[in-house]
Amino acid sequence: MFNLLWGAAFAAVNFGLFLLCYRLFGRTGLYAWVALATVLANVQVVKMIELAGLIMTLGNTIYGTIFLATDLLNEKYGEKAAKRAVWTGFFALLASTVMMQMALRFEPAEADFAQSSLETVFGLLPRLALGSVTAYLVSQYLDVKIFSLLKKAFPKPGQLWIRNNGSTAVSQLLDTIVFCSIAFLGEEGYPFDVWVQIALTTYLIKLAVTLLSTPILYAARAMKAPES
Template identity: 65%
Template structure:
């Protein structure tokens, strides 16, 4: 029960910080958020928790906020700005992975207290690292393309929820499928693998739907670098 209550607060804080980042810094704040979220999500995912009887990993909430950022960029600044954010996050993820893998190679002095903890958090197996990079890259570019397509089919400002949830629902399914296939297929029985895939996607889906009002609020903010949406 505690994890569920704390988890709701956790989600609200994530959404609030996302909104504040855009409110204060505009488009630059969204790019910064994508860079921040890609790194934090891959740190949080190391920790597993149980929520309402379901075991899951942390990181789903802030990872979902990356989709929020690219969807908001697509909505207000167009698909080119959204794709730039995807590449920005992809570079940040690769750069942080390389730097931390190199940092782990240093021989710690006898009294060091950090090496073991850093090894647990950042010592990703090559298979997990590949799964994370592939899932992010494929699903985020797919989300940008789907959002742009749905924007043509459902262009009204009031139909943002269709554009957002339509693109995110499918792209996050692809994200979960790519990650779980590369990372876990063959490591567990097919039944267990299917359970991991289902719970991973379920939490992402719930969080994405819950984030819909946040994007409506964030879209109302205006900044000097804004150009108005054509819808």
């Protein structure tokens, strides 16, 4: 029960900080948020929790706000601005991965106490790192493209929920399949039925976050944010 209640509070804080970032810094804040969320999502994913009887990794909530940010950028500033955010997040993820892998190669001093902890958090296997980077780039680009197509088909302001949920539901499915396939498929200890369970629960969680974020997107669109 604690994890369920804390999870609700955790989601509220994530969405609240997202709105605050946009309200204070406008479009620049969305680019910064995408970079921040991309890195934090890949740190949080290391931790596993049990929520409502399901074993899952953290990171899905803040990862979902990346799609929220690119959809908002696409809605208010156009497809070009959304694609710029995708590349901003990709660079942040790639740069942080490279720098932390290099940092881990330093030989720690005898008095050091952080090496093992850093290896746990940042010492991801090459397949996990490759899966994360590939899934991010492919799914984000698909999300931007589908949102733009849906914006033409459903252009009314009240149809934002169609554009948001339609694009994110499809792109998050691809994100899940790509990441889980590269990271786990064929690995010892991950038979196909286990892979299916991991992929299914991960996608359902991401889909739930997408649905919950729809009112946040409407609220953000109505905000008067700084021009930047």
